Structure formats: C-alpha cells, structure tokens
Amino acid sequence: xxxxxxxATSSPPTERAPAPDKNRGTSGFARFGxxxxxxxxxxxxxxxxxxxxxxxxxxxxxRKFSKYGFEQGAAGWNNFETALTFPGVPVAxxxxxxxxxxxVVVIATLLISLGxxxxxxxxxPGRKIVRLAIVIPWAASVVMTSSVFLNALDPNYGLFxxxxxxxxxxxxGTALTQDPTTAFWLAVVVAxxxxxxxxxxxxxxxxxxxxGDVLEAAHVDGASAGQRYRQIVLPIIRPAIAVAALVNxxxxxxxxxxxxxxNRTPGYxxxxxxxPLVFAYKSSLGPGVSSALSVINLLFCIxxxxxxxxxxxxxxxx
Amino acid sequence: MKKSVPLIAVLVAGGLTVSxxxxxxxxxxxxxxxxxxxxxAAGSPTSDGESSGPTGSSSAGGGEALPATTISxxxxxxxxxxxxxxKTIIGAFKKVQPNVTVDLQIEAWxxxxxxxxxxIQAQDMPDILNDNNYGESADDxxxxxxxxxxxxxxxxxxxxLLKNGVGTDGTQWAAPDIATSRLLVYNTDLFKKxxxxxxxKTWTEMEDAATKLKAIGVAGYGMPLGKEEAQAESTLxxxxxxxxxxxxxGLKADTPAAAEGFTEMKKFxxxxxxxxxxxxSNRQDVADLFNQGKVGxxxxxxxxxxxxxxxxKDIKFAETPIPSKSGTPVGYGVTDFILAFNNKDEARKAxxxxxxxxxxxxAQYGPWYKGTGLLPATTDAIxxxxxxxxxxxxxxxxxxxxxxxxxxxxxxxxxxxxxxxTAGKLQSASAADVLKEIQAQVDAAG
Numbered sequence: 001x002x003x004x005x006x007x008a009t010s011s012p013p014t015e016r017a018p019a020p021d022k023n024r025g026t027s028g029f030a031r032f033g034x035x036x037x038x039x040x041x042x043x044x045x046x047x048x049x050x051x052x053x054x055x056x057x058x059x060x061x062x063r064k065f066s067k068y069g070f071e072q073g074a075a076g077w078n079n080f081e082t083a084l085t086f087p088g089v090p091v092a093x094x095x096x097x098x099x100x101x102x103x104v105v106v107i108a109t110l111l112i113s114l115g116x117x118x119x120x121x122x123x124x125p126g127r128k129i130v131r132l133a134i135v136i137p138w139a140a141s142v143v144m145t146s147s148v149f150l151n152a153l154d155p156n157y158g159l160f161x162x163x164x165x166x167x168x169x170x171x172x173g174t175a176l177t178q179d180p181t182t183a184f185w186l187a188v189v190v191a192x193x194x195x196x197x198x199x200x201x202x203x204x205x206x207x208x209x210x211x212g213d214v215l216e217a218a219h220v221d222g223a224s225a226g227q228r229y230r231q232i233v234l235p236i237i238r239p240a241i242a243v244a245a246l247v248n249x250x251x252x253x254x255x256x257x258x259x260x261x262x263n264r265t266p267g268y269x270x271x272x273x274x275x276p277l278v279f280a281y282k283s284s285l286g287p288g289v290s291s292a293l294s295v296i297n298l299l300f301c302i303x304x305x306x307x308x309x310x311x312x313x314x315x316x317x318x
Numbered sequence: 319m320k321k322s323v324p325l326i327a328v329l330v331a332g333g334l335t336v337s338x339x340x341x342x343x344x345x346x347x348x349x350x351x352x353x354x355x356x357x358x359a360a361g362s363p364t365s366d367g368e369s370s371g372p373t374g375s376s377s378a379g380g381g382e383a384l385p386a387t388t389i390s391x392x393x394x395x396x397x398x399x400x401x402x403x404x405k406t407i408i409g410a411f412k413k414v415q416p417n418v419t420v421d422l423q424i425e426a427w428x429x430x431x432x433x434x435x436x437x438i439q440a441q442d443m444p445d446i447l448n449d450n451n452y453g454e455s456a457d458d459x460x461x462x463x464x465x466x467x468x469x470x471x472x473x474x475x476x477x478x479l480l481k482n483g484v485g486t487d488g489t490q491w492a493a494p495d496i497a498t499s500r501l502l503v504y505n506t507d508l509f510k511k512x513x514x515x516x517x518x519k520t521w522t523e524m525e526d527a528a529t530k531l532k533a534i535g536v537a538g539y540g541m542p543l544g545k546e547e548a549q550a551e552s553t554l555x556x557x558x559x560x561x562x563x564x565x566x567x568g569l570k571a572d573t574p575a576a577a578e579g580f581t582e583m584k585k586f587x588x589x590x591x592x593x594x595x596x597x598x599s600n601r602q603d604v605a606d607l608f609n610q611g612k613v614g615x616x617x618x619x620x621x622x623x624x625x626x627x628x629x630x631k632d633i634k635f636a637e638t639p640i641p642s643k644s645g646t647p648v649g650y651g652v653t654d655f656i657l658a659f660n661n662k663d664e665a666r667k668a669x670x671x672x673x674x675x676x677x678x679x680x681a682q683y684g685p686w687y688k689g690t691g692l693l694p695a696t697t698d699a700i701x702x703x704x705x706x707x708x709x710x711x712x713x714x715x716x717x718x719x720x721x722x723x724x725x726x727x728x729x730x731x732x733x734x735x736x737x738x739x740t741a742g743k744l745q746s747a748s749a750a751d752v753l754k755e756i757q758a759q760v761d762a763a764g
Contacts, residue, residue, distance in 0.1 A: 067731055069439035070457035087758030088740055155594060156607065178595040264598045266545035267739030283432050284735035285763055287439060
C-alpha cells in the first residue's frame with residue numbers, strides 16, 4: 001500500500017464554502033459522459049473480476065452439475081436445499097461458528113491494533129524497525145503463516161507442541177489441530193495475528209491526523225489521559241476504525257486458508273465456518289451445490305455488514 | 319468528516335487489494351512444447367522407443383506419421399521422478415511422431431480430483447488422464463478405452479486387473495496402468511520386544527498383539543481414517559467382516575457386515591490400540607510413525623515399504639496377509655487407470671491412440687512403472703518383476719488374490735467422498751451412527 005499522507009491541519013470549526021462549480025449548467029448526464037473515459041478502466045476491471053464471476057456464481061447455483069462439474073441442466077432450488085440439509089453437516093453450528101468467527105476475530109484485532117498503533121505513534125529510538133517488524137505477518141502469505149503454526153503444533157515433532165508439553169499445558173500426542181473445537185480457536189488466534197498489520201497501519205494512519213497542539217491544549221486545560229483519548233483521539237480516528245472494521249469483516253468472513261489448513265479433522269465437522277464448507281462441497285458435490293452455498297454466504301456476509309453499519313453507525317457525522 | 323473521505327478511499331482501495339488473498343489455482347498446463355530429446359532422459363537409461371510394435375499391428379506408436387496436433391496428459395505425482403519419467407516417454411514419442419506435441423501436467427495426489435474437475439469445468443479436458451477412478455464415465459466424457467488403444471495393447475494388460483476398468487454398463491472405460499496390493503506390515507523388533515510370537519491372522523489375535531504393543535509404549539495398529547485413505551481402511555474392515563459394498567444393482571454402506579467391521583475399528587480406537595487421532599491421520603502420517611518405530615503394525619503397500627527400507631534402515635519389518643474376523647486373509651488391491659477424454663477431435667484421438675500404444679510398450683512402460691515404486695499392470699512386467707523384485711514378492715503374491723473397490727459403479731465416487739468425509743467420526747460417534755450418516759450422504763449425493 002502506498003503511504004498515506006494527510007494534511008495535518010486542525011479541522012476548521014466551520015465548513016468552508018464549496019468552490020464554485022465550473023460545470024454548473026451542464027446536465028448530470030453530460031458530465032457523466034465527460035468522466036466516462038477516466039472511469040472506464042476501473043469499470044471494466046470491476047465488471048471482469050467482480051461482476052462476471054458473481055453473476056456466474058448465481059447462475060451456477062441454479063444449475064445441476066455432476067461431481068466433476070459437468071453441467072446436466074436446470075436444478076431449481078435443489079442445490080440450496082442440498083447445501084443446507086446435506087446429511088452429517090452441522091449447518092446451524094457452522095453458521096453460528098461463522099458469526100462467532102467474524103465477531104471475535106474483528107473485535108480482538110481492532111482492540112489489539114488500537115494499542116499497537118498508539119504505541120507505534122510514539123517516537124522512540126528504533127521505531128522504524130519495530131514498525132517494519134509489524135509488517136512481517138502481512139508480507140508473509142496467510143497460507144505460509146498457517147502452515148508454520150500447523151507444523152509447530154504437530155503432536156509428533158512440532159516445536160510449540162513440545163514446549164507446551166514440557167510446560168505441562170498439553171498432553172503428548174494431543175493435536176490441537178485435529179480436534180474441531182481447539183482447531184477453530186487456534187484458527188481464531190492465527191486469523192487475529194495475520195489481520196493485525198493491516199489494521200494497525202490503518203489506525204496508525206488515522207492517528208497521524210490527530211493534531212498535537214490540540215492534545216497539548218487539552219492537557220493544559222486539565223483533561224485526563226482517558227478524557228483526551230476518548231474525546232479527541234477517538235473521534236478523529238473514527239473513520240479509520242470504520243474502514244478497518246469493514247475491511248476486516250469482509251476479509252475475515254471470506255478467509256479460507258487459515259481454517260482450511262489448521263483444521264485437520266476430515267469432513268463436515270463442527271469446527272468449520274461457511275467458507276471452508278463451500279470448498280468441501282466443491283470437491284464432494286460439485287460446483288452447483290458449492291455455488292448455492294456461496295450465494296448464501298454472500299447474503300450472510302451482507303447481513304453481518306448491515307448489522308454492523310446499523311448498530312455502530314461508524315460514518316455518523318460528529 | 320469531509321476531510322477524511324480521500325483517506326478512507328485510499329485505505330479501502332489499498333486494503334482490498336492487499337487483502338485479496340484468493341486461493342484460486344488455475345490449472346496451467348506446463349507447456350513443454352520443445353522436448354529436449356537427450357537431456358530429458360536424465361538418469362534413466364532407456365533405449366529410444368523401438369518403433370517396431372508387436373507383430374501385425376501398425377498402430378504401436380509407429381506406422382504412418384500423424385498430422386500435426388497437440389494432446390495433453392494430466393497425471394499425478396507418484397514419486398519425485400514422476401515428471402521426468404513421463405517426459406522421457408514423451409521425448410521418445412516425439413522421435414516416432416514428430417508432428418504430435420504432448421503437453422504434460424503433473425499434480426500432487428492431494429486434491430488431485432479437484433484439479434481434474436477444474437479442467438473439466440474449464441472445458442479444457444486432458445486427452446489422457448491417469449487417475450484412481452473413472453467416475454467421469456457417468457457424464458459421458460470419456461472414450462471407451464478400446465477406441466484409443468489397440469487390441470494388442472489391451473491384451474498385454476493382466477486380465478484380472480483389466481476387469482477393474484469395466485463399468486457396470488459393461489464398457490471398458492479405463493485401462494489399468496499401475497497396481498498395488500496391500501499387506502499388513504509389522505515391526506519385527508517391536509513384536510519381539512512385546513513378546514508376540516506370530517503375526518496375527520484374526521481380529522482377536524490382532525487385538526491381542528496391539529494390546530501387547532501398547533504395553534511397551536507404542537501404538538499397536540496404525541489406522542488412517544483421515545481424508546486421504548478412509549475409503550481403503552474402512553473397506554479392509556468391511557471385507558474382513560465378510561461383507562461387500564455391492565448391494566444388487568448399486569452400492570450400500572449401511573449393512574450388518576459394515577456395522578461389524580466399523581464396530582471392530584471402534585474397539586481398537588476406544589481401547590487406545592491405535593495411534594492418536596486416527597480420524598485425521600492419512601496413510602503417510604501412519605507410515606511416518608511406523609518409520610519412527612512408534613507404530614507396531616499397519617496396512618501398507620510396496621511404495622511405502624520401499625521408503626522404509628531405503629531411508630529407515632534401523633526399522634526391521636515383515637509383511638503378512640491382512641487379518642480378518644475369521645482368519646481368511648483380506649486381499650485388498652488398487653489399480654490406477656488411464657482414461658481418455660472425448661475432446662471431439664479425430665486428430666487428437668488418433669494421436670492419443672498412438673501415444674497410449676507407445677506408452678504400454680515394454681521399453682517405455684517398464685522404466686515408468688518402476689519409477690512409481692508400485693506394481694505393474696501388464697502380464698509380462700508382472701511375470702518378470704516377480705522374479706527380479708524379490709523384496710516385493712509378497713505383494714506380487716497378494717496381487718493374485720486381491721479384490722478391488724467397486725469403482726465401476728456410478729455411486730462409488732459418492733460413497734468414496736462420504737467415507738473420506740465421515741469415517742473419521744468413529745473416534746467420537748458410534749459405528750451405527752457413522753454408517754447411517756455415510757449412507758445418508760450417498761443417498762443425498764445420488
């Protein structure tokens with residue numbers, strides 16, 4: 001990501017008058033026509049990599065496919081029915097897991113990142129190095145990070161297993177990754193770990209916009225540290241928090257590799273969220289059923305985001 | 319608020335690009351359009367393919383030059399040398415049919431069927447597929463194998479194995495190219511140490527042996543019920559109970575014999591006679607434990623025992639037939655197959671036929687199957703290997719009496735998926751419940 005530079009000016013108390021509009025008088029449509037050439041590359045990109053696959057997914061959800069992905073005609077709502085009622089799949093539990101997964105990972109990530117960002121915003125010797133160190137989990141691929149955790153927790157030769165066993169926290173031969181419940185919570189920890197860098201940097205960028213002189217003035221006026229943080233810093237970094245939360249919700253919801261790698265229990269177990277289930281269906285029931293579940297997944301994700309926007313109202317004007 | 323809009327926009331855009339960690343793996347055919355005729359044959363002293371096929375056939379890779387076309391091969395990696403072994407054959411074939419280009423894509427076994435499905439869905443079906451089942455025949459995607467192999471070539475394949483490639487409709491959809499037989503492999507040192515006099519023949523003796531092994535601090539029996547091999551392991555116990563998956567016209571999972579086999583497995587798991595977490599162990603995990611001397615016995619094949627012999631010299635082992643309830647040995651065999659997809663292109667079909675006839679010639683096939691570490695599928699190779707390959711003699715012996723999983727049945731792929739997904743639940747659920755669930759999954763996928 002490019003470095004974000006924001007004007008570190010104090011926000012003026014009154015709104016500036018809007019600049020006179022040069023295009024006043026031309027209709028909105030004509031203005032859109034003028035803007036189109038500049039917008040076209042982005043529109044084409046979005047159409048090709050977002051809209052087309054999404055439309056195809058919805059289409060596939062209503063087609064009957066063999067396990068190998070050979071199309072056999074229309075399916076109506078059968079795929080949806082199969083996706084939600086396939087025997088042995090604890091669908092309700094998996095849906096609940098998904099909500100828990102998103103809520104816990106996003107909240108934990110935000111709280112830890114707020115602390116980290118605050119810390120990285122202080123000037124201290126070696127700050128650059130520490131900031132770089134925080135980037136590492138971001139630079140490494142999620143698959144790589146998850147694989148490191150998986151192997152470190154291997155009951156027979158894993159480093160972490162060995163340490164935990166010597167500390168008496170774990171029986172030898174117990175594999176955290178081979179039990180659905182422990183694997184799920186382990187994946188939560190790893191998911192938080194890999195989400196921290198992006199979130200921390202987003203919040204750090206927000207903190208850069210907090211004017212020092214205002215904080216100083218508040219300090220002189222006798223505001224306590226808590227008051228200063230709540231009444232000055234938080235309102236200013238609110239938009240950054242909003243972005244971090246939204247991007248994380250989407251990202252964590254759709255996160256496949258962490259759980260897919262760390263949950264070694266075969267089949268449709270109780271430690272899954274809906275995204276790995278989509279992939280499990282893809283290999284055992286073909287693309288029709290997994291597309292149907294993807295559609296449900298997308299709606300589910302939209303609902304979670306809507307709830308977040310309605311309850312938290314992160315973009316509310318001050 | 320106004321001021322921070324650009325900030326948000328930049329962050330969202332940046333965040334989305336950075337966080338787009340999609341894991342879509344598009345199959346890229348590794349285009350080896352220019353085969354290096356000499357350098358590709360690294361370390362395998364093959365004579366260039368003799369283009370004189372069996373007498374009286376004009377189709378064994380020789381004959382008239384074919385028109386220019388490209389065919390593609392999708393094959394799993396059996397061993398590190400698999401890609402080189404295929405390339406050697408492709409290089410030799412180029413000399414015989416210079417106009418035909420053969421593209422090769424090699425993929426790991428893990429998730430191999432997903433790779434196959436991806437190519438089918440992309441309408442980019444390989445002409446030749448090496449796989450462990452031929453479920454695609456149900457979708458009418460394949461040529462019957464006798465259309466893409468000459469009768470002489472088919473005649474070289476061991477008839478007992480060839481039967482395995484016949485679908486329930488009576489069509490020969492696939493030709494076996496490799497076989498394995500399974501035997502119970504046991505660590506002789508551990509058996510001595512535990513005071514077990516003879517290898518077990520019945521389930522009762524096996525339980526007894528496993529209990530003694532547990533007493534000396536190792537896992538008695540390695541039971542891989544994880545995603546990779548659950549169908550094989552559960553089939554062994556079903557057959558050990560004298561049952562079969564086949565039920566009239568179709569397949570049935572929830573049968574009394576299966577319940578008996580699963581109950582016996584459950585007994586081993588609950589008694590702590592297996593390695594930890596059998597429900598999520600794959601065959602390789604169990605083999606690793608065996609190689610470290612942590613497992614007393616497990617069901618294995620010649621590819622795995624070769625590794626133990628070469629790399630773990632301090633592990634002394636022997637093979638014995640797989641025990642059953644009654645004591646009659648269970649003969650479990652697997653064949654992998656060559657399938658040919660119908661790409662509706664006569665030139666490619668002719669090239670495919672020419673290539674397959676060439677592939678099964680002794681000069682090509684011999685080095686290729688040896689590279690896999692498994693057993694051959696042609697009569698001649700089996701005959702010569704039985705004398706040359708003394709260490710694997712028990713596996714060749716077993717090959718004569720093996721049964722195969724019912725891969726010719728349309729429901730087999732659903733049953734296999736259900737077993738792979740659910741058999742591991744034996745760890746926590748009862749045998750009856752697990753079988754009920756497996757049966758329900760087969761019915762729902764039907």
